[in-house]
Amino acid sequence: MDIVVLVKQVPDTESLVQIAGDGASIKKDDIKWVMNPYDELAVEEALRIKEAKGGSVTIVSVGPQKTQETIRTALAMGADKGIHINDPLAEGSDSLATAKILAAAVKAIPFHLIIAGQRAVDEDNYQVGAAVAELLGIPHVSLVAKAEILDGKIRCQRAVEGGTVVVEATLPALFTTQRGLNEPRYASLPGIMKAKKKPLEAKTLADLGLDPAAVGAAHRKVVVKALRLPPERKAVRMIQAETPQAIAAELVRILHEEAKLI
Amino acid sequence: MEREQLEFDVLFVGAGPANLAGAIHLKKLAQQQGREIEVCIIEKGESIGAHSLSGAVLDPKALIDLMPDFREKGCPIEETDLRDGVFYLTATGQLRLPYAPPSMHNEGCFIISLSRFCAWLGTIAEELGVNIFPGFAGVEALYDEAGRRVIGVRTGDKGVNKDGKPKSNFEPGVDLLGKVTVFGEGPKGSLIREVGKKLGIFAGRMPQVFETAVKEVIEIPAASPFLASPFTVLHTFGYPLGLNTKGGGFLYRMKENRVSLGLVVGLDYEDPGLEPYQEFLRFKKHPLIADIIRHGKVLQQGAKTLAAGGLYTMPQLAVDGALFVGDSASMLNVQRLKGIHTAMKSGMLAAETILTAVGKGDVSAATLGDYRVKVEGSWIRNELYAARNFGQALSQKGIAKFITLGAQFVTGGRGFVDPMNITDDASTLQAGRFRPSTQVQDHDGKLYLDKLTGVYLSGTKHEEDQPCHLLIPDKELCVTRCWETFRSPCTRFCPGQVYEMIQEEGGRRRLKLTPSNCLHCKTCEIKDPFNNIIWTCPEGGGGPNYSIV
Numbered sequence: 001m002d003i004v005v006l007v008k009q010v011p012d013t014e015s016l017v018q019i020a021g022d023g024a025s026i027k028k029d030d031i032k033w034v035m036n037p038y039d040e041l042a043v044e045e046a047l048r049i050k051e052a053k054g055g056s057v058t059i060v061s062v063g064p065q066k067t068q069e070t071i072r073t074a075l076a077m078g079a080d081k082g083i084h085i086n087d088p089l090a091e092g093s094d095s096l097a098t099a100k101i102l103a104a105a106v107k108a109i110p111f112h113l114i115i116a117g118q119r120a121v122d123e124d125n126y127q128v129g130a131a132v133a134e135l136l137g138i139p140h141v142s143l144v145a146k147a148e149i150l151d152g153k154i155r156c157q158r159a160v161e162g163g164t165v166v167v168e169a170t171l172p173a174l175f176t177t178q179r180g181l182n183e184p185r186y187a188s189l190p191g192i193m194k195a196k197k198k199p200l201e202a203k204t205l206a207d208l209g210l211d212p213a214a215v216g217a218a219h220r221k222v223v224v225k226a227l228r229l230p231p232e233r234k235a236v237r238m239i240q241a242e243t244p245q246a247i248a249a250e251l252v253r254i255l256h257e258e259a260k261l262i
Numbered sequence: 263m264e265r266e267q268l269e270f271d272v273l274f275v276g277a278g279p280a281n282l283a284g285a286i287h288l289k290k291l292a293q294q295q296g297r298e299i300e301v302c303i304i305e306k307g308e309s310i311g312a313h314s315l316s317g318a319v320l321d322p323k324a325l326i327d328l329m330p331d332f333r334e335k336g337c338p339i340e341e342t343d344l345r346d347g348v349f350y351l352t353a354t355g356q357l358r359l360p361y362a363p364p365s366m367h368n369e370g371c372f373i374i375s376l377s378r379f380c381a382w383l384g385t386i387a388e389e390l391g392v393n394i395f396p397g398f399a400g401v402e403a404l405y406d407e408a409g410r411r412v413i414g415v416r417t418g419d420k421g422v423n424k425d426g427k428p429k430s431n432f433e434p435g436v437d438l439l440g441k442v443t444v445f446g447e448g449p450k451g452s453l454i455r456e457v458g459k460k461l462g463i464f465a466g467r468m469p470q471v472f473e474t475a476v477k478e479v480i481e482i483p484a485a486s487p488f489l490a491s492p493f494t495v496l497h498t499f500g501y502p503l504g505l506n507t508k509g510g511g512f513l514y515r516m517k518e519n520r521v522s523l524g525l526v527v528g529l530d531y532e533d534p535g536l537e538p539y540q541e542f543l544r545f546k547k548h549p550l551i552a553d554i555i556r557h558g559k560v561l562q563q564g565a566k567t568l569a570a571g572g573l574y575t576m577p578q579l580a581v582d583g584a585l586f587v588g589d590s591a592s593m594l595n596v597q598r599l600k601g602i603h604t605a606m607k608s609g610m611l612a613a614e615t616i617l618t619a620v621g622k623g624d625v626s627a628a629t630l631g632d633y634r635v636k637v638e639g640s641w642i643r644n645e646l647y648a649a650r651n652f653g654q655a656l657s658q659k660g661i662a663k664f665i666t667l668g669a670q671f672v673t674g675g676r677g678f679v680d681p682m683n684i685t686d687d688a689s690t691l692q693a694g695r696f697r698p699s700t701q702v703q704d705h706d707g708k709l710y711l712d713k714l715t716g717v718y719l720s721g722t723k724h725e726e727d728q729p730c731h732l733l734i735p736d737k738e739l740c741v742t743r744c745w746e747t748f749r750s751p752c753t754r755f756c757p758g759q760v761y762e763m764i765q766e767e768g769g770r771r772r773l774k775l776t777p778s779n780c781l782h783c784k785t786c787e788i789k790d791p792f793n794n795i796i797w798t799c800p801e802g803g804g805g806p807n808y809s810i811v
Contacts, residue, residue: 014721014807016561030809032309186420186433189395190266232707236714243767 001055001149003046004106005079006116006132007039009063009070013121017229024224035070038117040184041177046115047078048182049149056080058109062090062101068200075195076187082200083109089205092217095123099131101215104208107136113154114174118143129176139169143178265416266436270302270393272616273440275400275415275453277305278314279376279602280588281446282383283328284609289390291617299620301392302438304417306399306782308803310384312721313448313782315477315566315811316376316602317512317522319344319368319495323641324606329386338382340516341373347493349550351501351511356550363671365597365649368495373514373522375479376602377808399799400447403457403584404437411582411625412457414439420801423727442616442625443584446609449569450784451590452798454577463578463586469686470575470592471653472567473509474785476542476757477524478719479810480709482558484519497599502544506659507531511545512599513554522811523555526599528570529687529755529789530657534747535697537754538785539565539713546710559708563716564811565757565783570596570653573646574681579637580630585612593642596656597649604642611636648675654682691791693747713759717779721807722758724778724800731800732760732777732786739794740773748791755789757781781806 011017012032020027035043046057057079059071064086071082085101093101106114114136116129126142133140145164146157154173158165169175187195205212213219239254241247255262272288274281285301292299307313325332333339346368348359388394400415414437421432445454449472458464482488498511508528516522525542545551569575569589576592579585587593587608594601615633619625637643655666655677670677705712711719734740744750745763750773752761758779764772782805787797 012807014723016721016809018561032312032807032809183421183429183431185431188433189398189417189436189438190268192395193268193393236712242765 001049001053001112002110003049003055003057004109004111004114005039005042005046005057005059005074006102006114006129007043007059007061007070007074008036008117008120008122009033009061009067010036010120010122019227019229023226026227033066033069035073036117036120036122038119038121038177041179041181042115042117043074043077043079044182044184045147045177047185049113049147053149055112058083058111060102060105061085062093062098064091071200072195073187075198075200076191077185078191081198084200084202085204085208086202087204089212089216092220093215094220094222095125095127096131096221097215097219099128099135101205101208101210102128103132103135104210105203106132108208112171114138114172116174116176118176118178129174133174136174139173141167141169141173141175144175145178145180147175147181263434265434267439268302268436269439270300271440271620272299272301272442272444273414273438274301274303274444274446276445276447276451276590277303277307277310277380277384277394277396278446278448278588278605279380279383280590280593280605280609281444282310282380282387282609283324283606284444284446284587284613285387285392286383286390287328287610288613288617289387289392291613293390295617297617297621299617302440303387303392303394304398304400304415304438305394305396306799306802307396307805308807309381309396310394311377311379311381311809312396312807313805314376314380315475315564315808317477317514317524317599318374318376318379318602319514319600320372320374320379321598321600321603322370322372324603324610328606328610335386336382338378339372339374341494341514344368344371344373344495345493346495346497349496349498351498351548351550353501354549356498366497366599373495373516375516375522375810377811379602381809397803399802400453401435401799403443403453404439405460406583409460412443412584414443415453418799418802422729422801424729426729429727441583441620442630444587444609444612444616445584445590446587446605447590449567449589450788450797454586454590457581457584458577461581463581467577468571468574468681468684470569471530471571471684471687472784472788473526473528473570474538474565474567474755474757474783475524475526476539476563476565477522477811478563479516479561480521480523480555480558481561482519482521482555486519486554486556486558488521488554489515489519496550498545498550501548502541503527505661505663507533507536508653508656511551513551520561520810521555521558523551526568528657529567529785530685530690532690532692533695533697534691534693534749534751535754539716539757543710555709560711560719562721562808562811563711563719564806564808565781565785567784567788568601569594571684572596572653573650575684576646579634580627582627582630583625585615585630585633587612593646595645595649597652598645604645607640607642608637611640650675651677651680651682654684657685687788688791688793691748691751696749713757714779717758717781720781721809722779722781722805723807724780724804726778728801730775730777731798732775732780733796733798734773734775734794735796736792736794737773739792741771744792744794745771752786752790752795755785757783757785761786
């Protein structure tokens with residue numbers, strides 16, 4: 001079973017996020033970049049399926065040079081090879097354009113299954129996975145909490161309000177990950193050593209036969225106009241009392257008398 | 263358990279300035295000589311620089327030796343225009359010293375962020391082919407069968423739960439083997455502690471002593487008058503610590519309307535009620551500082567100890583198969599308030615020694631001992647010799663401090679007594695000196711922060727489901743003798759609010775630990791009056807995520 005995993009490099013959520021001078025992007029200097037956490041689940045799931053069924057795991061990512069670090073992390077976890085679409089013309093692409101690029105890259109390689117994170121935690125658009133499936137004309141199952149490979153099919157569990165839905169799709173298919181799908185493995189030290197020697201192919205838009213006029217910051221169909229930070233946090237108030245009962249009573253008193261919420 | 267082994271020629275433990283400079287120098291020398299050498303660095307922080315915190319004023323002399331073209335290589339420098347002001351603070355006022363002592367002249371130095379600087383050195387090392395592994399903690403030194411020669415380091419297991427049981431993503435640590443292992447763990451390393459016990463490298467030395475610094479990077483308004491003031495480097499003494507507690511404050515100008523602000527507290531303080539974090543807040547509220555940072559916003563906070571003992575506390579520098587560099591080997595010059603340049607130089611001298619030793623195929627203590635000879639013959643020794651009694655003089659109380667400093671000034675560091683004695687930090691608390699801490703209460707969440715907001719701004723995170731990395735051998739002692747005598751000083755000296763004394767139903771006290779708040783500063787292990795806290799490495803990748811401090 002040949003599996004493709006779509007990954008994105010995103011700012012570490014613990015990073016110091018500051019809005020840049022243009023008011024519509026973030027300052028990138030002091031940021032640590034990591035693999036999107038939902039993509040970690042995708043890589044882990046792909047590796048587990050490969051371990052059970054054989055085959056290969058290919059990582060595909062779009063981004064600037066430093067994106068290589070994230071692809072190497074996935075290779076260190078155990079993926080076999082990476083494809084890095086690194087082209088300045090692709091920078092600033094919106095979700096649809098990103099999906100076009102990824103779909104073009106995936107189309108060129110054999111695959112039975114594509115796994116992607118449900119969303120990237122930087123922009124939270126939830127669009128790329130579904131759009132790639134659409135562009136490739138294959139079924140798409142979103143927010144998968146459990147996946148099972150059957151003969152020529154995939155059976156997925158999705159959580160819905162109050163219960164679970166079980167859905168099946170024929171392969172090739174694409175699904176996106178939900179928290180709880182698995183516990184991603186650590187990149188081991190020997191794994192990191194081996195990853196240095198694994199193939200990592202760099203591609204440009206031209207290599208993929210893509211028209212630069214369809215992608216990139218200048219051709220966004222959706223434009224970010226402004227970014228705003230959440231309101232400043234108010235100081236946390238710790239309720240101190242001798243017993244849990246007294247703490248609960250004080251909490252109720254505060255909610256009732258001061259916050260006037262109950 | 264069978265563990266995977268990975269072999270290198272040289273293994274550096276800890277990616278601070280000493281080891282990064284050492285690894286870079288080693289690779290460059292090997293290249294010049296046309297030799298192949300496999301070099302590995304492990305670092306417990308999630309990335310290189312994530313656990314590096316310092317003032318920092320950098321004397322570039324080691325950097326120039328290492329990389330004359332450091333500017334072209336993109337060295338991150340915050341400020342090159344260093345204009346010093348030294349101030350004595352009273353509770354409400356200040357007195358500028360008409361002249362700064364020579365050791366505090368910083369012309370020609372740079373202001374840097376050590377975490378940025380280390381991250382940059384890391385990229386240089388990687389380009390030279392050094393294998394760098396951030397996120398991997400060394401948890402145990404490995405020895406040959408006779409137990410005398412260091413042969414490498416074992417990395418920590420990952421994916422172990424609170425009860426010590428493997429989780430589904432369990433990943434066993436590996437044995438990293440090096441012909442030579444270089445320990446550059448920074449102040450109070452958890453491996454050098456064990457190596458020291460086993461091989462006696464601290465025997466016959468004065469006790470290792472430390473200071474704790476709490477530091478912030480603050481963004482101030484572009485219109486702040488400080489940006490047009492005659493000073494870019496401020497050092498203070500006096501308030502809030504007074505003249506009986508060693509330490510002082512600093513404020514340095516950085517790029518982009520930022521300032522680096524910190525307070526250093528000598529850990530030989532006597533008052534069990536003293537709380538370095540609260541002293542830091544009081545320092546921030548002093549008019550001299552408060553005026554500069556007004557309307558500012560804290561971007562990052564952190565805390566770290568520094569090795570303040572100097573020459574007379576320097577351990578044995580080489581054993582069979584291993585060397586010790588930087589703060590781990592007491593290389594910091596407390597008189598100049600600088601340790602990055604000496605750390606880097608020590609790493610480079612270690613590298614030169616190693617290349618010769620590996621070439622000869624002899625990594626015995628005798629051959630590696632050439633490193634000490636090199637240190638003795640370098641400017642490190644000259645600097646540390648001049649400062650050999652300086653920290654001890656600062657530890658004196660009141661006016662005696664200045665008389666001793668004056669005597670040392672005219673005698674080239676000798677003073678009245680040479681060597682002056684050094685007292686172990688763990689032994690200095692005086693039960694009778696207890697003064698309840700003056701809490702600065704009005705935190706505003708933006709410029710004046712409580713400890714937990716500070717921890718948040720350090721980016722500290724740990725895997726929550728893992729064994730506690732702070733070992734308390736005698737928990738009963740905490741609620742009996744320690745509480746009775748000192749009112750649990752751990753709850754105050756820890757800048758991360760890891761230790762809290764809880765009173766349970768029935769009035770019984772219990773020490774509650776929140777190890778995931780740990781800033782890896784090691785103050786607890788150093789200052790605990792009963793030596794009842796042992797700091798071990800948590801799962802690799804845990805801890806602060808410093809990027810600009």
